[in-house]
Amino acid sequence: MDGKSLLKCDVTITNDGATILKQMQVLHPAAKMLVELSKAQDIEAGDGTTSVVVIAGALLDACSKLLQKGIHPTIISESFQKAVDKGVEVLTSMSRPVQLSDRDTLLNSATTSLCSKVVSQYSSLLAPMSVDAVMRVIDPATATGVDLQDIKIIKKLGGTIDDCELVDGLVLTQRVANTGTTRVEKAKIGLIQFCLSPPKTDMDNQIVISDYAQMDRVLREERAYILNLVKQIKKAGCNVLLIQKSILRDALSDLALHFLNKMKIMVVKDIEREDIEFICKTIGTKPIAHIDHFTPEMLGTAELAEEVNLDGSGKLIKITGCSSPGKTVSIVVRGSNKLVIEEAERSIHDALCVIRCLVKKRALIAGGGAPEIELAVRLAEYSRTLGGMEAYCVRAYGDALEVIPSTLAENAGLNPISTVTELRNRHAQGDKVAGINVRKGGISNILEELVVQPLLVSISALTLATETVRSILKIDDVCFTRKYRKSTETTRA
Structure with a gap:
């Protein structure tokens, strides 16, 4: 879904989670922490800014139910830490290594990132442009990161997105x-x-x-x-x-x-x-x-x-x-109006960040909700090795991760309950790459559909969401200062 944000008579059309949250007028301290969470994911990985907030929301909902059952916050917090540690292990075991010389794999990753954007119909142009831009500013043999300051995005009103070009x-x-x-x-x-x-x-x-x-x-x-x-x-x-x-x-x-x-x-x-x-x-x-x-x-x-x-x-x-030359490139972004140009710039930035993730951690995993369902199944198995309330909390953590495939199924026009149930059965039988195919409207081998994402994006989303939830969980009370009350009253007025 594309979000519209109205701020100071300026309209922003985007489906970038970090941009929407940044434009929102948030007052509650816990909500502000979720905005900062999305910003942190944007800085760390550049993609998955919506997923990280959705996961955090599902984990907070799970925490609420666990607290109602009388489980102490400390036990929930420690159990969630064990769950995320196990989750990182599972994600790493699911991943497959990628070489920066494999251009097709890099293109698939960038295309997957662009497919959810407003400018998705131009992914065949923007994905190669993003890959080429990153590869020109690094040494593939020795690079361990990408400085995106070396890639200058120039916005120029006029023309269409087809007129975008990479200038060496x-x-x-x-x-x-x-x-x-x-x-x-x-x-x-x-x-x-x-x-x-x-x-x-x-x-x-x-x-x-x-x-x-x-x-x-x-x-x-x-x-x-x-x-x-x-x-x-x-x-x-x-x-x-x-x-x-x-x-x-x-x-x-x-x-x-x-x-x-x-x-x-x-x-x-x-x-x-x-x-x-x-x-x-x-x-x-x-x-x-x-x-x-x-x-x-x-x-x-x-x-x-x-x-x-x-x-x-x-x-x-x-x-x-x-x-x-000092290993820098320029990308000229064209568009018929300011809104299109700004969204194209954000989309290119996300694609660049996806390639940067592959440079930092050269591994890929399947997309389409496959990692989250696999985590839910594996954490359910892991919870059986634990005892007492820890096992209950780890199981709840895994169940909360099903919010990602459930949301994907709903957005694809599928029945969320039956789709997630079938996915669980497929993964329980050992099909680790079964995921939701949005284009075909069903479940398929998501790797064969070339729907892939960097391992770093999933690990970052999981760890950052868990850290934020654990921080919120340990807050006993919220005290509002005079300055905060005054600013709140001014905003409401």
């Missing part, structure tokens, strides 16, 4: 400042953090000009000052100039732009501060804080820098063919 280089949404030079081959790129404009006095001082001769002299000095800056830039061999955005004064004056245009230097201004690190890593340049440091050694090089027209829906600047 740098993409900027800014426009070329000078109209004369919009394409440069064999580019030598400089990134400056100082202004190409006349110097100004500080806030406490001012200059008073009393006659025209002095005014003319000031203008000549400003012209000579700016011309000297531009000549030094040209002398270093720079033909593409990136200028960091300045909030104190104009980063680029009209006179400086005129001189740069005369010298055939392509100029891009208003580069954001947070993009500096990515730009430097991509094109191999270094940020230059003063004109005295503007030397050829500080420049980055690329085969081509050009401003590209996007069929009347705007322009982008692409810098490709970097001679010393």
Whole structure:
């Protein structure tokens, strides 16, 4: 189901659990813990943000029933810890190793993640794009993780999702400042953090000009000052100039732009501060804080820098063919409106996180509710080896996990009770990969249907949900502070 969140007159259309919970106005402390739980799952695995909250809710419901039977919270908490330890063992035994060189397996994992999204019909385009993006920023032989900061997602309004593309280089949404030079081959790129404009006095001082001769002299000095800056830039061999955005004064004056245009230097201004690190890593340049440091050694090089027209829906600047690339890529996300673009970005982020999970823990398990049913069956067997109330609690823990296949069956239009019962029987007979096939509307070998997910996603969801439930279980009472009461009253008003 797609959720709609209304906040400050902004509409968000998404079925990403973490996004929906983030937008919700939550007041109760326990509910806030569940929001933080979803956020933690998003950070750790990037996927399974809805499942982790559903599991936590089912476990809390099981805790409520156990407490009503008079079982002490400490016993429930310790039993749940034993259950999750056993659950991790079961999940690990169910998994199968995966090699990063196996592109088809990586594509299946990314496609499974995208199939539940609003943009699922574009999974054949977005899944390969996500896999290629991750594989270009890591060394598959030695990588133990993926820094998603090395993958820049650029949102550009216009076109359709079919127009999304992966660029092996740098993409900027800014426009070329000078109209004369919009394409440069064999580019030598400089990134400056100082202004190409006349110097100004500080806030406490001012200059008073009393006659025209002095005014003319000031203008000549400003012209000579700016011309000297531009000549030094040209002398270093720079033909593409990136200028960091300045909030104190104009980063680029009209006179400086005129001189740069005369010298055939392509100029891009208003580069954001947070993009500096990515730009430097991509094109191999270094940020230059003063004109005295503007030397050829500080420049980055690329085969081509050009401003590209996007069929009347705007322009982008692409810098490709970097001679010393720093293992970074850019993904350009297109869409007909802001809502589609934002959902496409979230979907790509989830797919990237799934591949990152496989890099961190190179193992896959079946999807479609198969792991949860297998856990329920195996934990029921494990509970028979325990005694007393522990056995009862572990059994309740396993039964609570059936909420995932039950919800999947309901969403697929199946009867939840009969579907879960049949799944239990199949798994009890040793069919570990029997799961719910949403496309065909029945139960099948889920691995043959290529519905797979990273082992890390399931382990993370199980452990994080259990930790949160154990934390809530040990809370005796909730005391509201004055500040909390005041904020609650303000919100209700």
